[in-house]
Amino acid sequence: MRHDGLVADIIDSAINDYVLTHSTAADPVLRDLAAETARSFPAAAGMQISHDEGELLTMLVRLTGARFAVEVGVFTGYSAICIARGLAPDGRLLACDVSPEWTAVARAYWQRAGVADRIELRLAPAVETLRGLSADPVVDFAFIDADKTGYPDYYAELLPRLRPGGLIVLDNVLRGGRVLDPAANDPADEAIRRINDLVAADERVDCVMLPVRDGVTLIRKR
Numbered sequence: 335m336r337h338d339g340l341v342a343d344i345i346d347s348a349i350n351d352y353v354l355t356h357s358t359a360a361d362p363v364l365r366d367l368a369a370e371t372a373r374s375f376p377a378a379a380g381m382q383i384s385h386d387e388g389e390l391l392t393m394l395v396r397l398t399g400a401r402f403a404v405e406v407g408v409f410t411g412y413s414a415i416c417i418a419r420g421l422a423p424d425g426r427l428l429a430c431d432v433s434p435e436w437t438a439v440a441r442a443y444w445q446r447a448g449v450a451d452r453i454e455l456r457l458a459p460a461v462e463t464l465r466g467l468s469a470d471p472v473v474d475f476a477f478i479d480a481d482k483t484g485y486p487d488y489y490a491e492l493l494p495r496l497r498p499g500g501l502i503v504l505d506n507v508l509r510g511g512r513v514l515d516p517a518a519n520d521p522a523d524e525a526i527r528r529i530n531d532l533v534a535a536d537e538r539v540d541c542v543m544l545p546v547r548d549g550v551t552l553i554r555k556r
Contacts, residue, residue: 350384357386364388364412367443371410374439381409383479383505387547388416391477391503394552395420398501400474403427404467406460406488407480411440417477418449427453428467430460430480460484464491471497471555479505482522485529493538496555502539504529508549 360368364385372379383391391413395403401422405414408431418427431437437455444450456463460480467473473495478488485504492502509526512518533541533553541553 353386354384357389360385360388363443363447364415366446367410367412367415367439370439370443371412375410375436378409378436383413383416384547387505387550388413390546390550391416392420394501394503395475398475398499400500401425402473403475403477404464404473404492405429406464406476406478406484406492407431408437408440408455409433410436411443413477413479414440414453415444415447415449417475418444418452419447421452425452428463429453429455430458430463431455432457432459461487461491464488464495467491467495469494471495471500473497474500476500476502477505478502482506482509483525485525486532489529489533493536493553493555498555500555502553502555504533504551504553506548507543507551508545510548513549 368382371382395417399422401424403417403421403425405417405427408414408429414427414429421427434457437457441455444453461484473492474497476492476496478485489502496502507526507530509523512523513527513530533539533551539553539555541551543549543551
């Protein structure tokens with residue numbers, strides 16, 4: 335998701351278009367969801383992930399063979415569809431959010447996409463939901479794309495619950511380039527710098543930060 339008016343394109347717009355053209359195309363459900371989100375929530379529509387990032391999520395979930403996934407930050411449900419489509423046949427996704435308005439759209443499109451039976455939506459502060467999970471390493475895959483100040487806490491709760499070889503994906507780790515700007519010191523910028531430094535130094539994981547849209551970090555538990 336994009337926040338605070340940040341631009342997610344970090345390369346030439348023509349390259350972005352080329353990337354989308356040469357990725358698996360969005361189906362009518364995802365196209366309609368993107369259009370409805372833009373129409374219904376124009377001020378917030380930038381929080382929706384791009385389609386190429388959605389395809390990346392689906393592929394990562396499939397490659398990890400995930401059966402239990404967690405998403406922190408649902409918005410209108412685009413990324414949840416992408417994650418759910420990559421799950422093993424018996425897989426399930428725990429989707430965490432606090433907005434009944436946004437997630438009402440998500441629920442409708444999960445039904446249309448045929449993945450509603452794989453997704454459990456919890457409307458509550460995500461830290462509370464995560465703390466309510468088993469302390470055992472039961473999570474195969476997690477996607478964190480919510481309030482940036484919460485990233486360190488979400489990571490702290492998820493990593494012990496992630497199985498060895500499991501994957502956490504962090505979105506918006508570049509903050510439109512503001513991670514490099516010492517003058518960018520609002521709480522969200524500072525939280526992202528903190529989690530970026532923490533992950534890079536964490537000996538429990540292997541990680542790679544990718545310049546995909548607004549920056550994506552892949553974190554594999556050793």
